[in-house]
Amino acid sequence: SLKSIGVSCPKTQLSVSQTSACLATAYYSNGTNKDVSKLSSWIVDKTSQASISSGMVTAKGAASDTSVKVSTSFEGKTAFTNITIIGLDGKLPADYGCTSDGKNVSSKKITGGEVVLMYSTKCGTNWTRVIPTSNNSITEANVRRTSDSKKYQYKGKGAIYTPMVYSPTTKSCAFGKIGANSVADNTICK
Secondary structure (H helix, E strand, C coil), X not given: CEEEEEEECCCCEECCCCEEECEEEEEECCCCEEECCCCCEEEECCCCCEEEECXXXXXXXXXXXXXXXXXXXXXXXXXXXXXXXXXXXXXXXXXXXXXXXXXXXXXXXXXXXXXXXEEECCCCEEEEEEEECCCCCEEEEEEEECCCCCEEXXXXXXXXXXXXXXXXXXXXXXXXXXXXXXXXXXXXXX
């Protein structure tokens, strides 16, 4: 008879769009065990951060590192484990593949160039790009999530971009400055 089940996931930390194929194992009173991954029911407790199908967990994303409980049930027995969805706040979009579908959601011409608010559907993140007309220009960019005013800033020379804020359901704002041009209307929100 079935004594217990266990669950294990080979990857316990996932970044956006990464997957982990979790395994459910049935342990029987006669000392044998059996892979029941395809026969088990699977759920995750935080469906906005991860999804699961037949034991395959897929990370959707999170602002900060978030623990997600992965549970499986088989013949009245239940087991769970935790995995961590790696937070995207403060991370660079290119490092997490977010630039692959990054699109300009709003832009504004400013003296000396343009400020662009970018968004990635895949990652659920926003970031700011500042594109000067001259690569020698001193530039500044920042992005903030309006729900909690989380903000990231970057200063440099030429075209630059900020780290990301995770904002799949909230508004974000971009601010850019080129040279000494620091006026209030250099902000765009969407």
